[in-house]
Amino acid sequence: MNTKEISLTAVFAALYATIVIILAPISFGPIQLRVADALIPLAALLGLPVVYGVTVGTLVANTYWFLSPIDVILGALANLAAAYIMHRYREKTVPASLASSLVIGLTVGGYLWLFFPPPSIAGIQLPSWLAMIISITLSSILAITIIGLALLKLVEDSKILEQVKP
Secondary structure, eight states: OOHHHHHHHHHHHHHHHHHHHHTHHHHSSSSOOOGGGGGGGGHHHHOHHHHHHHHHHHHHHHHHTOSOHHHHHHHHHHHHHHHHHHHHTTTSHHHHHHHHHHHHHHHHHHHHTTTSOOOOBTTBOOOHHHHHHHHHHHHHIIIIIIIIHHHHHHHHHHTTTGGGOO
């Protein structure tokens, strides 16, 4: 990695962690909206620095709001995989963003049920693990596919980041 890529990684790590921590009341829990996950689709444009940045940012944010070592490690690995999917399949951003959302939903939802009571989805009580997976997947679709792809389009169209592209 060159200096520009290292700097970009640090910027995205700081951005991700800051957004999660500032929005902590909605960033953690059985029903959450990780607005910072909207940065993940930028890996399609800016590459591996975003992949590494959101991963480190997740480590920082999940350590700050410490729930469990499981959350710190698996949450970061989920974002690593999600951002890498966006980078790898950058030509197909909608399917890549949905796959990224599913990875986060399955991973994070797959362990959060151990720490929180299950959310009621449309008034239906589902098994804890299933309710959590559905909840986290839906919130990830909102953050990554809807907000994140809109952000990606805005950044691509504005050409604002042309000089920082690796």
